[in-house]
Amino acid sequence: MFDWWEKLSGYFVFDILGLAHKSQMGEALHFFIYDTIKIFILLVAIIFLVSFLRTYFNTEKVRVYLQGKSEFNGNILAALFGIITPFCSCSAIPLFLGFMQARIPIGITFSFLISAPLNNEIAIAMLFGLFGWQITALYIALGLLVAILGGYIIGKMKLEKYILIPVTPMEGELENIKIESSIKQRVNEAWDYTVDIFKKIYLYVIAGVGIGAFIHGFVPADFIAKYAGGDAWYAVPLAVAMGIPMYSNAAGVMPLVEVLTSKGMLMGTALSFMMAVTALSLPEAMILKRILHIRLIGIFFGIVGFGILLVGYLFNFILGGN
């Protein structure tokens, strides 16, 4: 899909700038230019597409669909909605309380709360750009599995007592709040949103790809396997622990992960790391702390973290050491 760009950027680096083929500097620069532009194109295209589709779904609608659904089915639906619904961690509180008002069990709410940030448009666009559609599909499928089962288990644990704000369940069925928009409005809105996100993350992408390009050109291919224990048992938990504080930097971190996988980091470890980056976010935990007991947040992180660990180990086991 990007062969033309590979050739064009190669022509620029090796023929116009005159850097030698196979030289470390030339390879690093070629990689940097090629990767940055490729990711930028994909980011803009995917974020635009996702945010356009999202203008048709708001969280209010999701609540109407989820109301009265049985457990498990509800968990599956909630996790699926998490893919297409716009979600910002600053909305976590009204979302949580609003779902409770509609008598949606907390397990189903958690399925949504796990899935929504995990399947955010930036992560999906970056994964697609860096690893291709197969890894992206795996990431989404396994992320859904963690969200469905994680939410289901939390639901079974009867943790309602850890919710700190009393919620009065509303009577009867919800009505859909109708907000009309034309196609043109939706396109404009999606485009504005895309530009907005792009402005926020492009520096991270450049920095991430830049450091990645350096590693790509100057660090030997077996570096991680040799010095950091690519298939050691602690690689996956270490990756998850490192991923937690990095939420806001997903766009910058992912190019690094891609390069590290080419230097011997196992794919399962990489997947675990990226899931930890998106699904376990400290800012979201801080926000939820205002309405949830710390113990419930701990259980939430524990279950999701454990699920992500399993995904990592499973993958490393299935795919083996490349």
Add this chain to the structure above:
Amino acid sequence: MKIEILGTGCAKCKALEEAVKQAVSKIGGFHEVVKVDDIVEIMKYNIVSTPALVIDGVVKSTGKLLSVDEVLKILKTF
């Protein structure tokens, strides 16, 4: 009319309040602009994403940072 901005204090909520104030100053006339911060109050409007814009008790937008022009358009329909 009575214009309410619902939000718990996130960056987008403050930005929406700013946009609403600008839109109101453009449209002229006397209007009441209220920022609702209390989550228990916010939940009474039956929404699940913030910031939200409410005019005379009717929810007009949720989970979105509207531009000044968009707010103007909504205000003009009243």
